[in-house]
Amino acid sequence: MSAPDLLRYVLRLGDTSLILGQRLGEWVGHAPALEEDLGLGNLALDFIGQARLLLSYAGELEGRGRDEDALAFLRDAPEFSNLTLAEQPNGDFGRTIVRQWLIDAWQLEVYEALQASTDTRLAAIAAKALKETRYHYRFSCGWLVRLGDGTQESHGRVQESIDALWPFTHELFAADEVEDRLAALGVAPRLDLLEPRWSARVSAALHEATLTRPSKVHFPWHGKRGVHTEHLGHMLGEMQHLQRTYPGAQW
Amino acid sequence: MNSPASPDQDWPLFEVFIRSRAGLEHKHVGSLHAADARMAVEHARDVYTRRQEGVSIWVVRSSDITASDPAEADALFEPARDKVYRHPTFYAIPDEVKNL
Secondary structure, eight states: OOHHHHHHHHHHHHHHHHHHHHHHHTTTTTSSSHHHHHHHHHHHHHHHHHHHHHHHHHHHHHTSSOOHHHHHHSOOGGGOOOOHHHHSOOOSHHHHHHHHHHHHHHHHHHHHHHTTOSSHHHHHHHHHHHHHHHHHHHHHHHHHHHHHTSOHHHHHHHHHHHHHHGGGGGGGGOOOHHHHHHHHTTSSOOHHHHHHHHHHHHHHHHHHTTOOOOOOOOOOOOGGGTOOOHHHHHHHHHHHHHHHHSTTOOO | OOOOOOTTSOOOEEEEEEEOSTTSOEEEEEEEEOSSHHHHHHHHHHHHOTTSOOSEEEEEEGGGOOOOOGGGHHHHHGGGTTOGGGSSTTSOOOTTOOOO
């Protein structure tokens, strides 16, 4: 197997967790209730934990002496390969929930399948992350239904967020040559096989939440290939500020 | 089924009970706000079990708890004060018995 493929794939997973974790961390001190503040903070820490495992592995695969911190704090936006959906701004609480729920549903399928990966390290990380993801989905889907089937205002706001974020879901299952090659080797799951399960789960939740599923869009964002929306650069500016200003600073 | 809180109304208060390990009883650990019981369990998980404090959670609406009246404390508890023979302090407890 060509190591670069595996490296790129692990970076995609790790960056998605890192960027989403950082976004969730932005809520700390700002959530609508103390209890949700802690809840979102817990989620953020789960994702940062996943990112640490995956980026450490990526650093070893790369073999250039970069550790998890170097990969997180010293790369520029085009070198990040997270899903474009993960970097989208928090917006209101409902927008954050919709983004979370869409990615949770995706991670449920991906981690579930990755447990059977021929790469044992990846399989072990997936098994650990899957337990966290099951709770994440319970949390985000619970809120989706609550807000969708809530007041007229909450329903309207959440529907608007779904319509706004839906175009970014195309990327979740649009495999490229890296993922195709890894799928052939049994390292990564075949995304075309996961999509129907994700789609059914998402449709059922939307129905329960009395929300409308937008029509299919062919709108291939390429976050996982390093092509990002403007939002990632701004976010990295804040996230990386300390390490860039004081290289090697320790907590 | 609890009625959902309207936006201009605070979430109701829930009391939280955590079982720290299998075999032990649930203990009251505090309270929190949530829109309904399901959310209260999730909040309790996030607020009170972050450091592996528990293996089981109970929540109950604070308003569903009936409490004794502090003004009646004398009548309720005073009569037990001079009945030391009710305490099991006359037995030696074996070292093997934990959590008594």
